[in-house]
Amino acid sequence: MKNVISIGIRNPINRLDFVYMQREIISIANSIVEEAVVGLLCTNFPESLGVADLGCSSGPNTFIISSEIIDIVHATSCRLGHPVPELRVSLNDLPGNDFNCIFKALPEFYKKLKEEGGGFDQCFVSGVAGSFYGRLFPSKSLHFVHSSSSLHWLSQVPPGLDSKEGIPLNKGKLYLSETSPVRVVKAYLSQFHKDFSLFLKSRAKEMVPGGRMVLSFMGRRDIHPTTQQSCFQWELLALALMSLASEGLVEEEKIDSFNAPYYAPCPEEVKFVVQTDGSFLIDRLETFEFYWDDQMRTEFEELSSGQRVAKTVRAVVESMLECHFEREILDVLFRRYGEIVDDHLSRNRAMYVDLVVSLIRIG
Amino acid sequence: MKNVISIGIRNPINRLDFVYMQREIISIANSIVEEAVVGLLCTNFPESLGVADLGCSSGPNTFIISSEIIDIVHATSCRLGHPVPELRVSLNDLPGNDFNCIFKALPEFYKKLKEEGGGFDQCFVSGVAGSFYGRLFPSKSLHFVHSSSSLHWLSQVPPGLDSKEGIPLNKGKLYLSETSPVRVVKAYLSQFHKDFSLFLKSRAKEMVPGGRMVLSFMGRRDIHPTTQQSCFQWELLALALMSLASEGLVEEEKIDSFNAPYYAPCPEEVKFVVQTDGSFLIDRLETFEFYWDDQMRTEFEELSSGQRVAKTVRAVVESMLECHFEREILDVLFRRYGEIVDDHLSRNRAMYVDLVVSLIRIG
Numbered sequence: 001m002k003n004v005i006s007i008g009i010r011n012p013i014n015r016l017d018f019v020y021m022q023r024e025i026i027s028i029a030n031s032i033v034e035e036a037v038v039g040l041l042c043t044n045f046p047e048s049l050g051v052a053d054l055g056c057s058s059g060p061n062t063f064i065i066s067s068e069i070i071d072i073v074h075a076t077s078c079r080l081g082h083p084v085p086e087l088r089v090s091l092n093d094l095p096g097n098d099f100n101c102i103f104k105a106l107p108e109f110y111k112k113l114k115e116e117g118g119g120f121d122q123c124f125v126s127g128v129a130g131s132f133y134g135r136l137f138p139s140k141s142l143h144f145v146h147s148s149s150s151l152h153w154l155s156q157v158p159p160g161l162d163s164k165e166g167i168p169l170n171k172g173k174l175y176l177s178e179t180s181p182v183r184v185v186k187a188y189l190s191q192f193h194k195d196f197s198l199f200l201k202s203r204a205k206e207m208v209p210g211g212r213m214v215l216s217f218m219g220r221r222d223i224h225p226t227t228q229q230s231c232f233q234w235e236l237l238a239l240a241l242m243s244l245a246s247e248g249l250v251e252e253e254k255i256d257s258f259n260a261p262y263y264a265p266c267p268e269e270v271k272f273v274v275q276t277d278g279s280f281l282i283d284r285l286e287t288f289e290f291y292w293d294d295q296m297r298t299e300f301e302e303l304s305s306g307q308r309v310a311k312t313v314r315a316v317v318e319s320m321l322e323c324h325f326e327r328e329i330l331d332v333l334f335r336r337y338g339e340i341v342d343d344h345l346s347r348n349r350a351m352y353v354d355l356v357v358s359l360i361r362i363g
Numbered sequence: 364m365k366n367v368i369s370i371g372i373r374n375p376i377n378r379l380d381f382v383y384m385q386r387e388i389i390s391i392a393n394s395i396v397e398e399a400v401v402g403l404l405c406t407n408f409p410e411s412l413g414v415a416d417l418g419c420s421s422g423p424n425t426f427i428i429s430s431e432i433i434d435i436v437h438a439t440s441c442r443l444g445h446p447v448p449e450l451r452v453s454l455n456d457l458p459g460n461d462f463n464c465i466f467k468a469l470p471e472f473y474k475k476l477k478e479e480g481g482g483f484d485q486c487f488v489s490g491v492a493g494s495f496y497g498r499l500f501p502s503k504s505l506h507f508v509h510s511s512s513s514l515h516w517l518s519q520v521p522p523g524l525d526s527k528e529g530i531p532l533n534k535g536k537l538y539l540s541e542t543s544p545v546r547v548v549k550a551y552l553s554q555f556h557k558d559f560s561l562f563l564k565s566r567a568k569e570m571v572p573g574g575r576m577v578l579s580f581m582g583r584r585d586i587h588p589t590t591q592q593s594c595f596q597w598e599l600l601a602l603a604l605m606s607l608a609s610e611g612l613v614e615e616e617k618i619d620s621f622n623a624p625y626y627a628p629c630p631e632e633v634k635f636v637v638q639t640d641g642s643f644l645i646d647r648l649e650t651f652e653f654y655w656d657d658q659m660r661t662e663f664e665e666l667s668s669g670q671r672v673a674k675t676v677r678a679v680v681e682s683m684l685e686c687h688f689e690r691e692i693l694d695v696l697f698r699r700y701g702e703i704v705d706d707h708l709s710r711n712r713a714m715y716v717d718l719v720v721s722l723i724r725i726g
Contacts, residue, residue: 048501048502086501086502088501090489095466095467095469095470096467097466098463099462099463099466099490100461100462100463103458103460103462103490103492104458104459106458106492106493107458107493110493122498124491124498124499124500124501125491126453126489126490126491127462127466127489127490127491127492128487128488128489128490129466129469129488129490130469130470130473135485135487136487137487138411138449138451138487139411139449
């Protein structure tokens with residue numbers, strides 16, 4: 001289950017569907033990124049600035065955040081009367097990510113930099129493959145760390161989702177649900193706690209004192225982990241699968257034994273892990289809401305809302321499902337899912353919640 | 364012509380043929396690499412050691428040199444009673460190189476490191492895509508630079524190989540030859556001088572004072588650039604092409620207008636560029652000779668010497684030829700080439716010359 005994210009977006013046909021959603025999230029976090037980078041440069045202006053984008057993926061969005069950071073650094077340097085620092089940009093994703101695609105786009109990226117920004121011939125991009133739930137970079141080498149739409153993916157499916165006898169506890173569901181037993185809820189929270197702690201510990205070693213980090217990921221406002229905001233896209237996908245099971249197209253046991261390596265935390269849970277770790281100070285912690293079907297409204301006008309949502313969700317989760325279910329059912333599944341989402345949206349305006357947290361390395 | 368090297372070895376079928384030759388070259392340079400790394404650590408032991416492998420390619424050899432450097436650093440640290448430094452390993456090749464293949468092998472590489480070497484959990488590998496004839500790395504970030512079998516490739520086919528009227532001067536040849544006009548010889552030398560200067564200038568900025576660099580590449584002993592040692596594999600390949608032309612399979616004009624972006628310098632030429640640049644001191648400069656057909660003798664016993672040479676040369680130059688000639692002629696061409704090489708080797712024992720130069724960053 002470890003390669004889920006990068007396998008998901010490796011499929012070039014689906015990648016674009018995911019792009020719109022991811023871009024909306026990047027733009028939400030943009031002003032917070034700007035504030036953090038400006039704050040960093042005002043308190044401690046380095047000669048050589050280390051920046052990392054964790055879970056950078058590969059595709060049209062890969063260089064968006066780097067370009068924005070470069071623009072902010074350039075503008076701030078000019079305002080402060082400092083020469084533009086040397087920039088070391090590390091792009092990270094899992095080893096299964098398509099780094100070849102990133103590197104092929106690199107000459108064009110460098111060319112644009114030279115044409116647009118005076119003084120920016122000193123930008124060095126490198127690719128770093130590995131899980132951010134562990135060390136990735138040399139000690140104290142980073143000043144600014146960014147991650148968008150990645151940290152809601154756990155390092156693994158939480159252990160402990162079966163009974164002692166090996167019977168799946170989270171029957172008929174893919175993620176947390178109102179019907180999920182407490183043990184399942186606890187297992188998910190515990191895995192999030194473990195993963196996010198390890199993430200912070202690793203970054204704490206890699207960042208300089210005063211370094212800044214802006215993370216955005218799917219979350220929830222509500223304290224209760226089975227609230228609709230955090231679970232309902234999975235709930236409806238489970239419904240679609242169960243309806244296929246009722247027609248004999250999928251074995252129900254297969255659905256019972258599948259659980260997504262995903263967790264949408266609430267602000268309090270994030271705060272708790274950061275405070276327990278103790279290496280970072282929370283500068284800002286914001287929640288944003290956006291409608292399920294908003295991000296592709298203009299690009300896919302001919303599709304119903306439900307079909308648009310189905311396209312986006314398919315782009316992200318297809319590879320995971322493929323490993324567990326038969327590849328052949330996917331078209332039917334996502335058509336059915338689109339119908340169920342349409343029905344749901346005819347009665348509700350469903351929202352995703354995105355958490356953005358801005359952190360300062362203490363020390 | 365810029366992507367020749369990495370395109371050449373991207374073909375997985377051919378890659379293995381090249382591997383044997385490259386491995387022989389790596390093993391020749393090995394004791395010089397060891398001497399340089401030990402020398403580096405004895406004079407200036409850093410907490411964090413930056414290592415770059417330029418033109419790392421992708422395949423079974425990619426991690427050989429990194430593994431050897433790690434072993435040397437580990438052994439030397441223990442001998443000197445120092446804790447093992449943090450290691451930053453940058454693997455560089457052109458943007459067309461298969462970095463995905465490298466990154467997929469990375470988890471296994473890290474696993475082996477942890478199992479074998481105590482204390483080596485602090486190794487951080489990154490991929491850097493770009494031409495080494497220009498800046499690749501941040502200022503003063505590298506302690507040891509290595510490059511094997513790459514620097515004989517020029518950044519481009521030298522300009523000035525046509526007459527004022529646009530008529531090719533190097534008729535019937537692919538590289539320097541006894542029949543090449545003086546202007547062609549000068550154009551090649553001038554391109555080598557320009558490229559190698561730019562290489563040294565770029566590395567000088569990236570390396571710390573006292574940093575070491577070991578480069579090995581194809582060269583010649585003889586002062587004359589058209590000596591058989593440096594040219595004859597190209598001379599015979601041109602012969603094979605011309606014999607296809609005589610049968611109407613290739614247009615002679617196509618052969619006239621093709622020139623390899625390659626240069627095999629002599630030690631004096633290397634020395635001259637290093638001394639003119641002035642940033643590096645030559646610690647050692649050695650030439651090694653090895654037989655054309657030695658490297659794959661045990662692996663491909665069933666093949667004639669000529670066919671073995673043809674396999675190796677094909678692996679390296681196929682992609683270049685493909686861009687210029689018809690893809691369809693390649694099988695015939697390399698069969699013919701093998702026969703010509705066999706004939707040549709029945710009367711001569713042809714040698715390649717490999718130059719290894721060990722440099723110290725002054726300052």
